[in-house]
Amino acid sequence: MTNNEGLSSASFKVSGEVVSVHVSMKLEIKDSPGQLVAALTPISEYGGNIIAVIHQREPETSSDTLGVQIVLEIEHERLDTLVATLKRQGVNILRLGEERMLHRQSVIMIGHLIHTDIGDTIDRIDRTGFAEVAELNVQMPGISEPSTALITIKATTRSEMDRALDLLRSVATEKGLLIVEPLEEAER
Amino acid sequence: MRIAVLGLGAVGKGVLRVLGEKPELGLVLTGVADSTSAWIDPAGIDPQTVLDRKCETNRCGSEGRSAADILDSGAYDVLVEVTPTNAATGEPALTHIRRALGTGHHVVTSNKGPLAAAHTELEELAREQGVALRYEATVGGAIPVIHAITRGLIGNKFHSITGVLNGTCNYILTRMDDEGLTYEQALAEARQLGYAEADPTYDVRGIDAAIKLVILANTCWNLGVTLDDVSITGIDGLTVDALRLAADQDCTIRLIGEASPERGLLRVAPRVLPRSHPLVIEGTLNAVMLSTDLAGEVTLMGRGAGSIETASAIIGDLLSIRDRFVECR
Incomplete structure (x- = not known):
């Protein structure tokens, strides 16, 4: 579970809809102060979530440049704009890694979430290896009253998302929790 | 006659x-x-x-x-x-x-x-x-949905029926959403106004909506489904926080009946919908959305009860x- 993503990234969009991509890119930047920050700034400006920044000083690159590998998640439709912006700022993109589509789905969960071990509920999704709980927003009105959570699941394919939601439904049934799912648009 | x-x-x-x-x-x-x-x-x-x-x-x-x-x-x-x-x-x-x-x-x-x-x-x-x-x-x-299925849209293949089929539940959810009332408060208000029975179980547990869904499904597809075939979740477990969390996303919650043989669906449950969705209607109104091959989507909305x-x-x-x-x- 990552907790560095804001609530704004939660979405009730149809589970089949691709809302973000997981992408790695290798950048060549000048090896001088401030250059790395300058390269990273557009990523956050376009709402990207930086997962890893790996510096590598490779023998074939000239001494005044630095190779940096960045792994990020960004809304699919914003990726092209980000790439164009980076190029315009003089950042050399040596390689744009393979994109991995990310599906996100939020559902509302109601019940005794804490007392039915919310850690276990999350683990059960995370342990699948193909899906993870990306976000959790829990509202607890008072002791012994049912709490309510917005839970966002992330998976790489539609069918994996469906399997993760099936799993969440069965965990909810087992723990006596109520799940409120978004209404999918009718298939046209 | x-x-x-x-x-x-x-x-x-x-x-x-x-x-x-x-x-x-x-x-x-x-x-x-x-x-x-x-x-x-x-x-x-x-x-x-x-x-x-x-x-x-x-x-x-x-x-x-x-x-x-x-x-x-x-x-x-x-x-x-x-x-x-x-x-x-x-x-x-x-x-x-x-x-x-x-x-x-x-x-x-x-x-x-x-x-x-x-x-x-x-x-x-x-x-x-x-x-x-x-x-x-x-x-x-008052909504002529059976006429729409059997006469107006005759010749269409129906992909799905989705609808708000219980005015009592829709009223309660509207009030929880608009005024931040708890489920109990909204139910008490609905009773006072005569929108809910003294024993509201049949409405709030989704049974009434499920029976209507069965009637619509049998009218559309003639598959002989019964109430036992419907997966039913009512609105009685919903919290104000759930509506608030949905509202944060410009969404709300409504009790939705959904039938689609193609997708193996026959279900009544509270669902999250964008506010702009045609099934997000206010108060005791009812609405039915028919998804068809020729006409596309047709939504009918109107008064779901009354003498x-x-x-x-x-x-x-x-x-x-x-x-x-x-x-x-």
């Missing part, structure tokens, strides 16, 4: 009021029964006199006579069956309807019980006898029977 009305609750009274106010429709009342009395007159009964008598004595006709006497008399062309719904057995309406159809009479009903219990059997009986069974008033009150509103659906059924059957005789 001669009409016999069985049942004199809100719906039956609404039908009689319309018959009294619109004599030009040519619908003549020849029999009427409530749970303790009946009145039969093949020459015609004045609907207003029945309503006055019911109001004064709480009986519409003579003691010792009953619905069975009307059915025995055969002095009617169309039976209007509007007795209270029994979701478990469909009785006594089921017996009334079987009897009328079996003796070659058309039937119009607002009663969900018999359709939930024996839709296929009753349709077959009507077909054998060459008469009509019409039930527009069972789903969505005169439900009478509108019954009168529509009566006149469509007259146009189709009676005038060409």
Whole structure:
């Protein structure tokens, strides 16, 4: 579970809809102060979530440049704009890694979430290896009253998302929790 | 065309009021029964006199006579069956309807019980006898959704039906969303306004919506599904926080019935919908969205309950029977 993503990234969009991509890119930047920050700034400006920044000083690159590998998640439709912006700022993109589509789905969960071990509920999704709980927003009105959570699941394919939601439904049934799912648009 | 009305609750009274106010429709009342009395007159009964008598004595006709006497008399062309719904057995309406159809009479009903219990059997009986069974008033009150499925959109293949089918639940969810009321507060308010029964279980647990979904699904696809086939979740476990979390995303929660044989779906459950969705309607309104191959999506919205509103659906059924059957005789 990552907790560095804001609530704004939660979405009730149809589970089949691709809302973000997981992408790695290798950048060549000048090896001088401030250059790395300058390269990273557009990523956050376009709402990207930086997962890893790996510096590598490779023998074939000239001494005044630095190779940096960045792994990020960004809304699919914003990726092209980000790439164009980076190029315009003089950042050399040596390689744009393979994109991995990310599906996100939020559902509302109601019940005794804490007392039915919310850690276990999350683990059960995370342990699948193909899906993870990306976000959790829990509202607890008072002791012994049912709490309510917005839970966002992330998976790489539609069918994996469906399997993760099936799993969440069965965990909810087992723990006596109520799940409120978004209404999918009718298939046209 | 001669009409016999069985049942004199809100719906039956609404039908009689319309018959009294619109004599030009040519619908003549020849029999009427409530749970303790009946009145039969093949020459015609004045609907207003029945309503006055019911109001004064709480009986519409003579003691010792009953619905069975009307059915025995055969002095009617169309039976209007509007007795209270029994979701478990469909009785006594089921017996009334079987009897009328079996003796070659058309039937119009607002009663969900018999359709939930024996839709296929009753349709077959009507077909054998060459008469009509019409039930527009069972789903969505005044909304002509059954007409839309069986007439207006005939020739379409239906992909799915999605709808807000219970006005009580929709009212409660609207109030929780708009005013931040708790479920209990919104339910208490709905009771006070007469939108919820003293025992609201049937509505808030999603059973009423599920029965209507079964009727719609059987009308669309004729698969003979029953209430037991529906996965049902009610609104009684919803919290204000759930509506607030949905509102943060510019969404809200409504009790949605959803049927689609293609997707193996027959479900009633609270669902999250964007506020801009056509099924996000306010108060006690109902709405049904039909997804079809030719027409695309068609959404009908209107008053899902009420004495005169439900009478509108019954009168529509009566006149469509007259146009189709009676005038060409």
